[in-house]
Amino acid sequence: MKTINLNHIYQQADPDPDNNPPGDPPADPPADPPAEPPADPPADPPADPPSDWRKDIAGDDEGKLDRLGRYTTVEDWNTAAFQAHDKLRAGAISTGLPEEPTEEQLKDYREANNIPVDGKYEVSLEPGIALDERDMQVVEGVMKVAHEANIPTDAFNAMISASYMGRNQIIQEMQTQDAVDSQTFETQDREAWKGDFEENMNRISNMMNGLPEDVRESLVQGRMADGKALGSSLEVANWLVAMDRRIHPMRQMPGGDENTKGGAQQIIDESKIMMRDDPKGWHKDNAAQARYLEAVSFMQKYDE
Numbered sequence: 001m002k003t004i005n006l007n008h009i010y011q012q013a014d015p016d017p018d019n020n021p022p023g024d025p026p027a028d029p030p031a032d033p034p035a036e037p038p039a040d041p042p043a044d045p046p047a048d049p050p051s052d053w054r055k056d057i058a059g060d061d062e063g064k065l066d067r068l069g070r071y072t073t074v075e076d077w078n079t080a081a082f083q084a085h086d087k088l089r090a091g092a093i094s095t096g097l098p099e100e101p102t103e104e105q106l107k108d109y110r111e112a113n114n115i116p117v118d119g120k121y122e123v124s125l126e127p128g129i130a131l132d133e134r135d136m137q138v139v140e141g142v143m144k145v146a147h148e149a150n151i152p153t154d155a156f157n158a159m160i161s162a163s164y165m166g167r168n169q170i171i172q173e174m175q176t177q178d179a180v181d182s183q184t185f186e187t188q189d190r191e192a193w194k195g196d197f198e199e200n201m202n203r204i205s206n207m208m209n210g211l212p213e214d215v216r217e218s219l220v221q222g223r224m225a226d227g228k229a230l231g232s233s234l235e236v237a238n239w240l241v242a243m244d245r246r247i248h249p250m251r252q253m254p255g256g257d258e259n260t261k262g263g264a265q266q267i268i269d270e271s272k273i274m275m276r277d278d279p280k281g282w283h284k285d286n287a288a289q290a291r292y293l294e295a296v297s298f299m300q301k302y303d304e
Helices: 007-013 053-058 062-068 074-090 103-112 133-148 153-209 213-221 234-247 257-277 279-284 286-303
Strands: none
Touching: 053 062, 074 103, 133 153, 153 213, 153 234, 257 279, 257 286, 279 286
């Protein structure tokens, strides 16, 4: 058999006859550098503040609007605000005052604590509280004391509201008690006066109608030492009845003095009917006989 030599073929086919290890693959080409971000557009110049900048800041608060009126421009106000802030941080304005503050210290303190510098508090009370002219006179007196004590506006209004709410509560309780006392008064009078209830009520009405209007109004609005209305007092009612009996001894009829003669004649007529129809009952009824004699005596005086 013929032998074929293949070494020269392998040598031609081997690219690396020295058996060196393969090298690294070729590196990628360098990347392009990142693009620079676009530059910011130039800022717009600051706009001028609106002409009504005070209103924009204060809103509907008239007190703040008045204070802002001290400053010509919004920059002046900003400067003053930062200066006040710096004073607070530095302790120039504290939660208290020295024993003898200067006018400037007192002014700064009041401005920083919502206390009116001029002492004129803006009255803003709870809903349902209405103050008349006399009430405002009282409130103005309280303003003076509150300002001297450096009471803030919110605390001042809270105290005034609480005071008048308490007063209104007392009035409501008195009105409720008056209604109860009035019912009790009628029950007691009916029990005490029995058949004379209507007559005595007429006597009270006639006495009240005979008083001057301002005196009558004072008596109607008056109260006893325990707070009970005079009109609901059995003691006052008995006194009025007794006084009227001294002035007008005969039975009273509704309407006052102009009906007194008619009332006396009615008593005489009723007495005569009783004498005729029930002579025994008449002789036993001492009260009826006394009224008859009083009526006859009055008619005699009336006709003189």
